[in-house]
Amino acid sequence: MMRRSLVLTDESARHPFRASLPPHVLHRANEVERMVPWRMKLGLTRKDMETVAATYTAGFVATLTFFG
Template identity: 70%
Template sequence: MLARANEIEPMAPWRRRFALGLTRQDLETVAATYAAGFIATITFIA
């Protein structure tokens, strides 16, 4: 039974893409860019 579950799991649509067609890599890139910009802004203000 576990072998069959491993075959089906990678085909699940939510495993490939999140809402709006964004992948996990896209979300990680946005988060990293936001954090870097936030840190740079706070550094220059302080």
């Protein structure tokens, strides 16, 4: 009696873990995902970034003043 693996390997995967994955998992893995800047993914505007920078700077200066 011949034993078969539950998952047939894919030699083009080149990594043992990827080779053991079923074909439907890797179906879309080779497609190139659109590159979107992380700011766009989070929905941050320039005003949001300026607010974060100002808050960080104010906190940093206050900490230096307290310990200085």
